Amino acid sequence: MKSKLLYQEEGLKTFALVFEKDEEVKEPLLQFAAQNELGGTQLTAIGAFSEVTFGFFDREQKSYQEIPVQEQVEVLSFTGNIVEKDGKPMLHAHVVIGKRDGTAHGGHFLQGRVWPTLEMIVIETPSHLRRTHDEEIGLPLIDLASGCVA
Secondary structure (H helix, E strand, O other): EEEEEEEEEEEEEEEEEEEEOOOOOOHHHHHHHHHHOOOEEEEEEEEEEEEEEEEEEEOOEEEEEEEEEOOEEEEEEEEEEEEEOEEEEEEEEEEEOOOOOEEEEEEEEEEEEEEEEEEEEEEEEOOOEEEEEEEOOOOOEEEEEEEEEO
């Protein structure tokens, strides 16, 4: 993954990230977020995957049902955020992909392998957010009361 800082002023930062062919997305993105101390981040991307795994949240089980897609697909929309949980950046993103026949599929992004590229814009705000685990739901949710200025 290559990155470039496009804008920085008063805590607001905008980065361009370009993932290369055969690269996994999630771990390099989280490493980038940790290295740049990102905690109030919005992101969007387009490109393509050679394989991707979505998740659909099962309310009863309080876990994600994995939905693997093992074929070349276009990334029609990849949107999400990176917010701190337990002192580390946590990615929460959804993705919509288009298949060869024009059908679209999507869900919670779990992992994906890029082919040939994924182009992402990352916008960091001066105020960082935190996630706390909601026992009833079974997920870490943004806690607006725990936000802080970076």
